[in-house]
Amino acid sequence: MPHRRNALTPEALAMVDAIARTGSFAAAAREMGKVPSALTYSVRQLEDALDVLLFDRSSRQAQLTPAGTELLVEGRRLLQEMDAVANRVRRVAGGWETELSISLDDIVSPTTMFELIETFSGLCTGDGEAGSGGGTRLRLRNDVLAGTWEALVHGQADLAIGVAGDFANPGGIQLEPLGHVDFVFCVAPHHPLAGAPDPLTPDCLLQHRAVAVADTAQRLTPVTVNLLPGQDVLTVPSLRLKLEALLRGLGCGYLPEPLVRPHLDAGHLVAKRGPRGDRPVALHYAWRGDRSGLGLGRALRWWLDQLAKPKTREALLHRQAGRLPG
Template sequence: MMKRHNALTPDALAMMDAIARCGSFAAAARELGKVPSALTYSVRQLEDALDVLLFDRRSGQAKLTAAGEELLSEGRRLLAEMEAVAHRVRRVAGGWETQLTVAMDGIISRLTMFELCEAFFALRPTPGQDGPGTRLRLRTEVLAGTWEALVSGQADLAIGVDVDHAVPAGIELRTLGELDFVFAVAPHHALAGHDGPISDAELLKHRAVAVADSAQRLTPLTVNLLPGQDVFTVASLQAKIEAQLRCLGCGFVPEPLAREHIRAGRLVVKATQRKQTRARVGYAWRASAAPQPRKAPQGLALQWWLDQLQSPATRQALLERHAGMVTPVD
């Protein structure tokens, strides 16, 4: 008797699919270029190997049993997966990566990032293809965590890294732009009515809202916090802004992320005696190693993203377009 794992071949699954679609053994045999007796024999071999009845032979039609329905459903899924694997293998051979991971800092516009993802998935490398076949993974990091994701190999491209950070060996870095930070509080916060620039001594009396650095191995960064100051720590910039809207603390926030709230009066910008913060932001990727035979020196998926980042309009949008995107992403 044929073993079960030998019986479940792509040809056997395709045969089941043809019989179900055509409605009879005879019609399926014509589609597959076989005689009906050969198809019947193949089905009996499959049933014997699986020790189940796949078709109810009491009627003149090819009616599937419950076991047959299950095999057909799973078989179609497996055939689709095998076809998808074949497509991905061909695309990888042509230079498209199997997977590309992009780490983005919380200061980056998610609206623009998702638009770039849409454009990437809509690619048609050659006529008739469904896309590059590269699985895209997007992850959000904070401060040094964005660098760490890249350096540790967990990401292929990091967007929103600190340009003034020491660039590790084997990493390429380009400038994205500059980002202004403003000190903001809720209108009903005690500092909202403060006259003149706020001193550090006055800031020390009030709770600050800070975003936790997502780095696990690199030294976490601490920005604009005073020694001894009470701190409420949250996981993202969006959560930080939400906390400050609720008057749970105060602090510096990226002006583009807070712009809508400032214009609506939900946040009030106050001057401080300490110098206003301006961050220089960039994007980085790991330099290509020696090219493998029959593969592009630079993966085509990564190259596509780098090409998009060369556009001044795209770089500006990644830093500026935050309207309507205030719900945190895990």
């Protein structure tokens, strides 16, 4: 029987997490690239080492016991801390990070982002030779709502741009304001709500399908915004697909004003007053580390320097095309 400490490996903790998320041993085995029998054997070894039962096998789905739930919660925290330590060691040792992962909320302007990447790619190394961000490889993620924060908290991203909402900070994460974005409730001109009197009431909206963008969070509780209980919903994976659905009259919903402005001006969409009004949404950018930047890699510091510029923040939120303001 393995020692308890030796049994609690990152692989074992990730295995418990996969089973809990997918709801079955078979689904978790597929996700991890294992056969179900091997996964079942690994779970039994872990249970023997800890001398506890982690999963209730009396039901068809893999249900965690109280002990299993505690291991899941603490295991996720440990995995998060391991990722944080590995990232810090890499930054301290190398100066320029080998890789920098950036989580972008779907609201961020891709045009502005790629212009920043062009500038970053033209940076020089310390000895003056041309390089790609000092040799740092960039990895971009597209996340939505709580998924942007989750990517940073769980070590899948070094920098998160477009964080919305008031999330619990586990410690060590810094946030700075990115800006505010107005959201407009809109429908196609041929949609029944186009001629309805403003403001639209909840009773009126319940009779029509809403179009919503799916939260990409898998571990945190997904965020649901501006949906009414019992309302028919068409769920799409991005704001741009939501825009396409609204243009086709497949539903109604809120979209960022910069994204829909050309379509409103052209008459392809009609702005309506929704129940919550047109209150702006506050967004942030976030990273792991102290405000002084000590211990941060040079690539991350470069991106934080760009985000500190008001014109850059404005362009990231309010421009869909064209050049970055000088």
